[in-house]
Amino acid sequence: MSLPYNRNDKKSIIDYSKKLEGKTLRQVCGNEILASSFSGKGNFGQMLEKFYFHYEPNSKSEADFSEVGMELKSTPLKQLKNKNYRSKERLVLSIIDYLKIVQQSFEESDFMRKSSSILLVIYEHEKGLNAIDTKIKIVDEWNFPATDLEIIKKDFETIKQKVLDGKAHEISEGDTFYLGACTKGVNKDSLRDQPFSKTKAKQRAYSLKQGYVNHIIASLSREPVGNYGKLIQSPEIAKKYTIEDIVLDKFKKYYGMSIPDILSSLKIDINEKAKGFFASLTKAILGIELNNEIDEFEKSDIIIKTVRLKENSLPKEDISFPTFKFEDIVKEDWEESDFKSFLDKKFLFVFYQFENDLLVLRNVKFWNMPSTDKNEAKRVWIRTKEIVENGSIVKLMKGTIRVTNFPSKKFSKVSHVRPHALNANDCFPLPIADELTKSKEYTKHSFWLNNSYVRDEIYLKS
């Protein structure tokens, strides 16, 4: 069958694909799709390959357009409340073969062979709309800039090293910066062999972090979504140093210094009372202009947490996460839960400690949660879900005092559940009315990391 494009000519493929922009699959190949077994309800990527590009969806180890080494990928956008578009999810690439990766260099890796050139079809996700009717917004080829590729190469080496250490089962997305190793499979529990351990490991795929996909979308649409300042100015620097090296190096100069001393040393004046004071101070130390975002952190989905330690080294506060909806948690599985997706990220902790009334910079740490502690967080999450499912939120203590059954600090050393609301009347609806109070709503709650956990496992751990 003759194709409407030439597989040996990259430009021909791109030109043909560009015709998708502004259209839906129904508009460009609706008749074929409706006549097929998909009947308009298939997965967007599969329909795109089969009915627009006319090849069978496959999971071969070569790129989809192997003749020109270009891989076809589609990815959804979501619209924010402020009408701006962002990537809805990470971009999942090829499966990581644990047996092969240990023998591959980055240059000859599956990642490079399949994903160094990507033809991206970016479409608008709308809840309830069939994939055949979603509007295609941007179509273009993506190649990684040299600096990003150096960072991705280091990410690849990090993943490879974990497999070499017999720790494929402990891999986490938070291990790396731009290139992640995300779980993948129909069954999330699907397990695979690894070469240097008898423990089976979850199947994982190379993936680009959601923040990195946002960066790609902004670049391709030529509509900058914000102003960015860079920590790394050239591929040569990216080759020589990791993001971690650079960040630690910038902070180290100020270890032991009080905030007023750091401010005067930086020769800047930031309002110490302002809400974003610590975020501004971090940017200033990193040499990023205050109205800019940190390019490398945005692309890496890094969460910065500033912690103020008391003189006895216990953080003054626990660390909160966004409130969860009671109606959502009962529908979620742990693997897909919002809480887990936070704990899978990479964190940058900045520790200050009180000395009398002054805060002194102690140190900074990149951190992501070890898998054993994630199991502990899972236990907290499951207990919370059970309580909401059973409608057993409130209980009586000593016959009169009302307390919640939610997992407290005593339940787990890692995490607990606590109110996070404007006041006690600031509520979310309950899927099942509370047995004791008969109420169909309850004060907004969120998951917190225990301050003692932050002290013992993040601050004090070398």
Next chain:
DNA sequence: GCATGATCATGC
């Protein structure tokens, strides 16, 4: 002095 529940302040 800490755990738990409650609330505040800011900025988008």
Next chain:
DNA sequence: GCATGATCATGC
């Protein structure tokens, strides 16, 4: 109007 990070109040 609400999310988010920060802080307060009380009782053990």
